[in-house]
Amino acid sequence: MxxxxxxxxxxxxxxxxxxxxxxxxxxxxxxxxxxxxxxxxxxxxxxxxxxxxxxxxxxxxxxxxxxxxxxxxxxxxxxxxxxxxxxxxxxxxxxxxxxxxxxxxxxxxxxxxxxxxxxxxxxxxxxxxxxxxxxxxxxxxxxxxxxxxxxxxxxxxxxxxxxxxxxxxxxxxxxxxxxxxxxxxxxxxxxxxxxxxxxxRYHEATQQHGATGLRFLSRERSPGQLQRVFTATGAMLDFFAARAGLPYRGDYQQALVARTIGQEMAGLSLMSERYGQQLLEDPAQTALMAHEAAHQWWGNRVTCAGWEHFWLNEGMANFMTAAYLQQAQGEAAYQAQVTIWRTRLDALRAKGVDHALVYADWSAPTGDDRAVVYQKGAYVLHLLRGEMGEAAFWRGIRAYTQANDGRSVVTADFQRAMETAAGRSLQPFFAQWVYGVG
Ligand SMILES: [Zn+2]
Missing domain, CATH: 2.60.40.1730 (tricorn interacting facor f3 domain)
Known part of the structure; x- marks a missing residue:
């Protein structure tokens, strides 16, 4: 799913x-x-x-x-x-x-x-x-x-x-x-x-999570069900805030609507009623919720300056989702995501359609082009985590996010922050995995 x-x-x-x-x-x-x-x-x-x-x-x-x-x-x-x-x-x-x-x-x-x-x-x-x-x-x-x-x-x-x-x-x-x-x-x-x-014509449920007001809306779910569907929200926001080095700002609302693949807006995420039903049946299926919540930092506050740097929004949101699952559900949940990304990348390569993460030709993106940004993008962040080590990697993520809060970014901004945290050039890594085909 x-x-x-x-x-x-x-x-x-x-x-x-x-x-x-x-x-x-x-x-x-x-x-x-x-x-x-x-x-x-x-x-x-x-x-x-x-x-x-x-x-x-x-x-x-x-x-x-x-x-x-x-x-x-x-x-x-x-x-x-x-x-x-x-x-x-x-x-x-x-x-x-x-x-x-x-x-x-x-x-x-x-x-x-x-x-x-x-x-x-x-x-x-x-x-x-x-x-x-x-x-x-x-x-x-x-x-x-x-x-x-x-x-x-x-x-x-x-x-x-x-x-x-x-x-x-x-x-x-x-x-x-x-x-x-x-x-x-x-x-x-x-x-x-x-x-x-x-x-x-929604039902509504609310929670207070620290300074953040949470509000959940749905036509099909009762207020009690909404509390169960969105029970992990506060923990997610706390996790991403810690990784970003920036507290969540304002209130956060999530609504289940008739049809959507999931969408982040400023302080408001939309998911489908069908996804809400899935979460009721299997509370572990929090990946989509987490992906949209991660966008509140990576995407909304730190935004790609042009769609050719879209992996900074989407690869990052997918990677952060896996990092959240790693904390909430354990190492196997993280590794399962890595396997999905790696498998998709292997399929892209076998098909001859793999390309650089920084990719200018978005006139008519295919599903494969999106997989490069979403899946390979997340996989490359996983590899960079291994390349840099835990402490330096997360220090770099925090520095990058804090320095660019409210700004539009290009990939060079990300590379610079990670290199500062690493204390060395990462040019060979970026040349291979970000600007090259890995
Ligand atoms: Zn997204």
Whole structure:
């Protein structure tokens, strides 16, 4: 079960980026903040939205371009002034009212609607709506993982639904027509692909784990069952915090939704109802939970700067999952994961499709390409652990994570931190296993 999950976990962003993600041209601006008001229509699988994006010009700027998926933009404004805009190839190009000089900030308001083909998932049979990765399918935004901004998110829904979103929950507002506006404030700048929410007719359970509030949601599981499904959450967060050298920040919510392969968002992870059932039947099947929890550090706080360094998110999350299992379930559980990775790598080699972990061509990633990032990536971290020894390896992981908290990283950042911890060059190892084919 874990093998299946770890092949497919979190792969959707790869489908959405251009082949030239390794050579992203300067956007010319830095997004500072998004303020989004969203009205999903669950029955008709539609969404209407209005958002204001605030940004700073990085050089003289006459226009901004945002990813906009399949959304139809109906208006762009600066204050009361209507702006010219055009949409093509899943982007919206907006001409500013006045050219900006380098360092100037401005805000643009965009009105839009659409029927997202993915990214915003509707399950009308459950009265449920939730996001999966492709944020620009429900709010015009920058998809690239090296763009971090704060977010104020509002989602207006019928009464009777519970919701969880990225950021600190603000009090809900009841509108005159009886609908409920759910609101969250994400005060730490984060990459857009970890923005999101889920809402449905959920049961709810909560726990307090030290300073961290835990909340679990599901339509199909009772509050008592939810406590059993997610019983290991606090221990997982403690384990990853110790390995990261960074305490968990804020509250952590996990929801079981209609269909997903597992997704990490900022302070919120989604898994499927089916996975919740599996955990009830076999409480040892915590790998997927652990993988998504590990992303709260490796992926969300320390984020690959471009998808060619995606192994820093996914290989790391898989490796950390195995390290957690090693502590929680024993050495055999860790070695079982290593065997899965090694077996997959052997299969890639036999098929002639193994390649470097740092891999630029993500225009149409195959299952084998994903296996390189997820499975071989984790295996290479296991090998590096052996190469460096326990103390130096974990010291390097802590230094790397602490130094890059809230930053976008490339593989050289990781290598540098590990070499400092090792007290020697690791270039031969990285040349062979990370930049070469091992
Ligand atoms: Zn993942």
């Amino acid at each position: 874990f093998a299946r999950f770890c092949i497919w976990l979190c792969v959707l962003p790869l489908l959405l980026v251009s082949a030239s993600a390794h050579a992203v041209p300067s956007r010319g601006f830095d997004v500072l903040h998004y303020e989004v008001a969203l009205v999903p229509d669950i029955a008709h699988k539609r969404v209407t939205g209005e958002q204001t994006v605030r940004f700073r010009a990085e050089h003289a700027l006459r226009a901004v371009t945002l990813d906009s998926g399949a959304l139809k933009v109906t208006a762009a404004l600066q204050g009361d002034r209507a702006l010219a805009f055009a949409q093509d190839e899943a982007k919206v190009h907006i001409t500013l009212a006045e050219p900006l000089a380098r360092g100037d900030t401005a805000s643009v308001t965009i009105r839009y609607h659409g029927q997202p083909p993915y990214g915003l998932e509707f399950a009308p049979e459950r009265d449920e709506v939730y996001t999966i990765f492709s944020t620009s399918q429900w709010m015009p935004s920058v998809d690239a993982p090296d763009e971090r901004a704060t977010l104020a998110l509002s989602v207006t829904l019928p009464a009777g639904l519970l919701a969880a979103g990225t950021g600190r929950a603000l009090p809900v507002r009841t509108l005159p027509d009886g609908r409920i506006e759910h609101r969250w404030q994400l005060e730490t700048p984060m990459p857009g692909y970890v923005y999101g929410f889920t809402a449905g």
